[in-house]
Amino acid sequence: MTTKEIIKKHGNKKENLLQILHDIQSQNPKNYITEEDINTLSREMIISVSEIKGTASFYTMFSFTPRGKYIIRVCESPPCHILGAQTIFGAIKSKLDIKVGETTDDGLFTLEGTSCLGICGVAPAMMINDEAYGNLNEEKIDKILDKIQEKEKI
Numbered sequence: 001m002t003t004k005e006i007i008k009k010h011g012n013k014k015e016n017l018l019q020i021l022h023d024i025q026s027q028n029p030k031n032y033i034t035e036e037d038i039n040t041l042s043r044e045m046i047i048s049v050s051e052i053k054g055t056a057s058f059y060t061m062f063s064f065t066p067r068g069k070y071i072i073r074v075c076e077s078p079p080c081h082i083l084g085a086q087t088i089f090g091a092i093k094s095k096l097d098i099k100v101g102e103t104t105d106d107g108l109f110t111l112e113g114t115s116c117l118g119i120c121g122v123a124p125a126m127m128i129n130d131e132a133y134g135n136l137n138e139e140k141i142d143k144i145l146d147k148i149q150e151k152e153k154i
């Protein structure tokens with residue numbers, strides 16, 4: 001779907017901007033919003049480029065730079081922090097050989113930190129794209145990432 005088609009689907013009212021940005025980003029294989037997308041949005045929705053960028057930058061889920069196919073967002077808020085978020089970061093970093101904010105060489109994974117995901121009952125927690133994972137430990141991380149890597153080999 002083109003950016004114009006996404007706008008058409010939701011309607012070009014300002015209140016639809018977040019949903020439109022979300023759809024634009026998720027259909028980009030590199031998980032980001034391009035400069036061209038922003039210019040199209042600005043023209044079609046009659047919103048200034050700076051306002052669109054300002055709105056999108058407020059939400060950590062939006063990116064203006066290319067990222068991996070899978071965005072791993074590890075919760076850093078206190079309940080997850082106390083229950084081992086740093087161990088989770090450590091396990092992901094060593095398995096994928098990337099730091100926070102980086103993307104693996106094969107373009108598959110980007111690692112990010114995030115605030116509360118709303119699933120504190122199963123802390124420590126993370127999301128990979130739209131899927132939530134809780135009660136994490138090193139072994140579980142290993143299995144989850146192996147499964148995705150296997151799927152991508154097919």
Ligand code: FES
Nearest residue numbers: 075080116117120
């Ligand atoms: S604090 Fe981590 S999910 Fe809420």
